[in-house]
Amino acid sequence: GAVVSQHPSRVICKSGTSVKIECRSLDFQATTMFWYRQFPKQSLMLMATSNEGSKATYEQGVEKDKFLINHASLTLSTLTVTSAHPEDSSFYICSARTATAALYGYTFGSGTRLTVV
């Protein structure tokens, strides 16, 4: 089945620094990837849709200048949290829609737990 690889799995950074999270589709091409955020004991909330070769589409209330998304190839999308603050601490998860979505739906990465201290 389709695999989405996400790195790092866990990162701790100092307040004010930037952190980059990578999401790769390993055995398929993903023209579109999605970035979610999940706070403790809460559900996943879509942050943005990443489109290969074009600008990302952000959900209402998500700061595009803070959460920079780059989708430079068909297999790689990156999320950079700029000038991170403690309130940005969360679980970030990417997903991609496979070509056979009717059977396989959306495949998620393993997530990145960001802690800003």
Add this chain to the structure above:
Amino acid sequence: QKEVEQDPGPLSVPEGAIVSLNCTYSNSAFQYFMWYRQYSRKGPELLMYTYSSGNKEDGRFTAQVDKSSKYISLFIRDSQPSDSATYLCAMESGTSYGKLTFGQGTILTVHP
């Protein structure tokens, strides 16, 4: 009112029990319905993906969708301790490509 409502539980059952998980929704535009399993600090894993009203079975899992009542269910037969996880329902409309709306998730524990 949230678009998708899911009882967070927690739900604790003995091994071998039948588990019933449910979600209700308010947006009639939702066309695609999914159930995901999420282990602690991991990404969600797709269990079931359905489009229309009715039942879909895959091994020990059965998904039911009732669009008229805006109600979906996931049944787990012969539950195992390894089924202990958080179960998330998710929905997608036919027009908002890729935008999944998730329920809060139900924490399930299956004890031996």
